[in-house]
Structures are given as C-alpha cells and as structure tokens.
Amino acid sequence: MADPKEAIKENSMIIQKEMLARQFKDLSMAKELGKKVVYTFVPGNLTELILSFDMLPVYPEINALQSGMRKKSAEYIRDAEKIGFSEDVCTYVKCDIGMMLNGNIGPTGEKIPPPDLLLLSYTGCFTFLKWFENLERLYPGVPVAMLHTPYQEDGVMTEDQINYMVKQLKEEVIPKMEQVSGQKYDHARLSKMMENSAKAEDLLVKILESAKIVPSPIDAYFAGVYYIGPIFTAFRGTGEAVDYYTELWNEVQQRIKLGLGPVTPEGEIKEEKFRLVVEGPPNWTNFREFWKIFYDMGAVIVASSYTKVGGVYDLGFRHDPKEPLESLAKYCMGVYTNMNLPQRVDMLEKYVNEYKADGFLINSIKSCNSFSAGQLMIMREIEQRAGVPVGFIESDLVDPRYFSYANIKNRLESYFQMLEQRKIILKQEEATV
C-alpha cells in the first residue's frame, strides 16, 4: 500500500496547485464574474480561442480523473450505472455523469457551474461524441458547437483537411462563441496568446526531452501527467503557463546539474535501474500505489504516449501566432490519438531508441477503446522493431474495480526480472566483444 508520508513538493508543484485553485474558484464564481462557461475536451482543445472570448473552459475528463484520484469515482460510476449505463463503457463518461448527478462538485470541493456552451471540439475518440450527446440532454437548450477533426488517415494532414477545419471554426464555432459570449472574435488577441502557447510548448519539450539524459532527471509518465496539466488544459496561451514552465524547466536544469533522479511522492529515485517507454493512460484511482511499484523497482518512465494526448509537441508542432486558426486545426489533428496506428508505432519506436529505453510497457485501459484497440499489435511491432522486452498490464482509468494491485505488481515484478536478465546478458555480451 502507499506510504502515507508527505510527498516532496517542488516550487512548480505549488505554483500549479495555486493555478488550479484559482481556476476552480473562478469557475465557482463564474456568474458573479459575468463569465460564460464552456464545456469541452482535452485532446484537440481550443483553449486559446475560448480564453480569447473571456470564457472559462471546463474539461470533463479532468474532472473525472480528479474524481478518481479523490476516491469519488466508484460512487459516481455506480450512480451512472444505476441509470442504465453499461459496465462495459468508458468510465470517464460514467464518472462525469455521476458527478453531475451528485451536484457537479469539482475537485476543489466547489460547484462547477452548468455550461453556457457545449463545445464539441474533440480528437481521436468517438466516445467524446456520445459524451456530448449525453451532456446535451442533461443541459437542454444549451447551444452546441461542433468541430469535427479528421483523422490522420494517411499519416499526414492535407490542405483540404486543414481548410475543412478552418471553415468549421469560422462558420460554426466562432459565431457560436460570439453569440454566447457577446464578444467579437479578436484575431490579434488570439494570435498574441499563441505566442505564449509556443513559448510554453518549447519549454515543455525541453522538460520532457531531458529524460533522454541517463540517468533521467524526470519521470515522463507519472510526473509527466502533472507537467502537461497547464498546457493541456485551461492555461495554454496564458502568461501564467509560461511562468510555470519556466520555473519547472529551471528546476529540471538544476536536477540535471546536480545529477539527481526524478522526484516521486516517495522521495527521489536514487538509482535508475530501468528506463521504460509506456503506452496508455495511467490508472487514477490508485495512482500513488501504482507509481510506487515503479519507484520501488528503480524504474523510470523516460517517455510516454499519454503525455501526448493533448499535443505531440516533441515532433515539432507549435501553435503559430501567424496563422492561429490554421494552427488550431493542425493542433487538433496532430494529437496522439488522432495519429494512425503506423504513426503511433513509429513514434513509440523512436522513443525506445532515442530515450535509450530498456523496455516497452503497455498499461491497457479496460474502458478506453481509443487507446486499447490495437495495443497488442503495437506491442508486437515494437518488440520486433526495437528489440526490447515488452510488458503488458491492465487496469482502468477511474473504476477501482479494475485495479488489482496484486496482479499488476506480480506482472511487473516478472517483467522487471526479465529486464534484469537481459541487462546481465547484454553486459556479458559486451564483455566478450
């Protein structure tokens, strides 16, 4: 079980906590502040555009994951199942619906206001469509704006696809935002925000890529989910986000200078025994226990696909102040789950090689087809191409019924033994050469 001792807090963590507290405070006071509230999703979000209309975004999947971390999700999921949702479907949706049925109290204990606009800008998952159909019925009469993101079918973004998206933005999304907010679209303001986006994105890439150093100064999965928080959600395009990433980057540089390993809630990793690339989202209900298994084994996650669901910045994309709408289109199409399977495999293979990983591990999420369907094939491909041992565990995002600590621990222990063995063999081979 998780060690109850107090986790180490770096300055960047405190800053992020304050940012979140302010965000949810603003949301709880949206009415008093005269701000309109937009419900939208993380992958392929239009945060800068929303903020440029002085509206406040709400991301239901963030609420769901927070509910999971706060041990509320079991109850919420149960309530959603009581009204007819199947055991088999995405637990994020059920958790969110359950949260609404229970008064829509957010992670900070404050009430999240109902939406003024449902902005269905989503990427890489069909469940988002269903989720919004449900929300539309829970909030009848609230305007819905839809931005359809074409899939990277051929592994590229075509001009036609970009034009399609920009047209939707101009003719569907922006007019709805103008109508709801009562403000005119401000191109210059949006463009200015994108300067901040790009600055923060540069910093995030440096931070994530610091894990290429051996030993790595960061954990790019468990800690990575915190690092991506501000940029994947309500803060992209703000000065606050730039400040946060500047601070975080300073901390990481400091760690590099001192040769320190990643910070974890259990303390610093003193010896990096294994370097892993992980595919798939983490489990939230038992996040700390889950992380601790890796900590105990000296395993550091040096790269992960989950930290790319809100943008694959390390492959070069940046929001572009010169063409803000086009870059929103490219951003939405570029996120990890909108990449086709061959692209995903290429990216993961590249990670294994460039981050000098000892192994590749999949955490397969029971209720998330977007990630899970095809993962076993991804695993085979990586095993063949990168030649590293692959591992496979199963859990769920926010349904505690599907997190079996003993099972996961056993599997991981055998996997780490396999990695250990391989290291010994590789060393022996090196010595003979």
Add this chain to the structure above:
Amino acid sequence: MKSLDQIIAECEEIAFDLKFSRARKWKDEQDNRVIVGYLPTYVPREIIHAANGISVGIMGTGDRKQIIKGDAYYQSYICHLPRGVIEMALDNNLDAFDGFLFPAICDCIRNLSGMFKLSKKGKFQRYFDYPQNFSSSIGGKFYIQELEKVLEDIFNVNGVRVTAKALNHSIGLYNKNRHLIETIYTIRQSTPWRLSAVETYYILRAGQCMPVEDHNDILEQVVAHIQKERGEPMDNIRVVVSGSFCEQPPIGLIKSIELAGCYILDDDFMLGSRFIQGNITDDSEDPLHALSEAYLHQSTFSSAFYDVGNPKGKRLVELVRKRASDGIIFCAASFCDPALLDRPELQKEADAAGIPHINFQFHENTGQFKIIKEQAGTFSDSIKLWA
C-alpha cells in the same frame, strides 16, 4: 422463377460464405474488376460499383469460424467483431480483396484500419471519414473529398476513371436495391409471417456479398413471392430491434426472439443497405454531390452517428410508431461503446413514449439462447397481457 425456399437457402450460403466465393467469381470473370471490402456500417457502394468494383460487407465471422489468432490481437474487453476480421485476414479469407474501407463509426474500427495498414493487407486500406458537420458547403465538401480518395485508391488498382454517366447508372441500381428492400419491410409490416426475420436477414446479408444487379433480381423475386400468402399468422407481438448495426447477432439469437413470440418488424442489422432513405438523384451532372447530399440529408439514425439536433431517441420512437410495433428490443454487442453509451437515452425516450422495451447483450459467436428466449417470451407475454 426460383422458389422462395430455394432463394433463401442460396442467400444463406452466400451470406455466410467466409471465402466470399460469389464476389471472387465475379472478379475473375473480367480483367480490371476489383473487390473492395467494407466494415460496418455504411459506405456509398455506388462509387465502387461505378469504378468496376464489387463492394463486400465484412460483417464478422459470427459463429462460423473458430477464433484463435484474433484473440491474441484483442483484449477480452473489446467487442468480438474485429478479432473475427483479423482472423479472416490472417487465414487468407480476404486475399482476393483489393482494398478495404473502414467507416468512421468507432475507435475499434478506426484502429483496425491501422492494423490492416501495418500488416499491409490489400492494396489499400482506407479509413472512411464521415463529416460531423451537416452543411453542404462544409461537411458536404469534405464528404466529396472522402469519396474522391476512395475513387483514387481504386483507380490506382484498376486504372478505371469514373464518369458521371457510370456513377448515375450505379446510383440508379442502388436506388432500386433500397426500394426493393423497403418494399419487403413494408410487406412484412402487415404480414410478417410471410418472411421471417431470419429469412429477411439472409436475403439482405447476401446482398452485401454479390453484385447489386443479381441482388436486385433476387429481391424482385422475393417481393413477388411474399405478395402472396405464405406461412401462418401467429399471436405474436411486434417489435423493433435496435443496437446491432455493427457486430451481428448470431442467427440463433434472432431465431430465439421470433420463437419467443416476437415479430421483428424493423431492425438495424444490415443498416448499410438501408442507411440512405429514399432515392438519390440519379441524373445529376455531379453525382458525387448527389451522394454527398444524400448522406447529409437522407441518412437514417444510428448510435454510430452523431445526431445533436436530430436526436436518435426521438427517431427510434418514430420508427416504432411507423411500424406500429408494440415494443423495442435493445440488442447490442457486448463492449460496443456506441450502442451501449446510447442505451440509457434511448430507453428514456422509449419510457417517455410509453413503449415497453427489453435489453440483451451478445457476442457474434454466443451459442446459448435459453435465457434470451425466456426473457423475450416473458416480454411478449407481458405485452399481450396488458394490451
């Protein structure tokens, strides 16, 4: 004219021939013919026809094939359909196919398109995206671009450029096909005993694996047959089955529902064949535009499609009313996200309209139907009792 029993027997064979012999024979008869496989639910088959192709619905293996390799590609919590499809691909059942289309209905089918790409099955593997924007100048334009990509894929295989004339001709054939299918449903509505749901299923499913011209012949004969009396009316209730638009229920399940005293008057089993409602303009100078308009404005509803502004719950209730049915059987594949996520809302609409309903989940290879039969029987009895 063949007897109806003979037609049905032939259709059953064609529908479940996992070697797709009928389509292969057609392809072998002439050079430059192509077979394009498509996954559920809907693709505009007209464009494939016009490009000298036959479109074949890959509707899963049902209970006709043991799945061994497919299970190694999918976790236990993913629906059954794609594992059967992979099994077929690995067992060379699909080798005569030139290309594959994966309609944008769910993440499983989408990722399956990538698995086909990775394993280089066929000469092309295309994810066929539907616009979620329903204005002609935005979503319509996007849809036409999707159609053009498919035409280009086929051109790259057989060098056939599609003319407006050819496309209009194909649209005409499929208009006829849809019209005949709807005629069968209309006849069955008043006299469902003349053609059982299973028989109807064989006839429609066979149509996904044979040239449309041949299928039209068959449908014409079926219509002629069922205009005459056949079978015995039973004291059955009338139901609409909803939720089986992709992975198909086993035949035993459909039979069990009927044997339990339910006439199935409408369903979404072969939704692709019935997706466009009514005729598509077949004398346009721009037939791709006509197809696109039909998609945008003449599509039926399904859990696999986004519907804000035209909620499917209401449309399901309308369908039940149109078919003068007594109830709804929600019948979805286990782990089918689109169907199962819609279920609470659809049930709510049914409740609000006072329409009784029950709910089953299945795998395409489920072999036990005792419980389903009992439940459907109780459902039927309760409706009769309270009617």
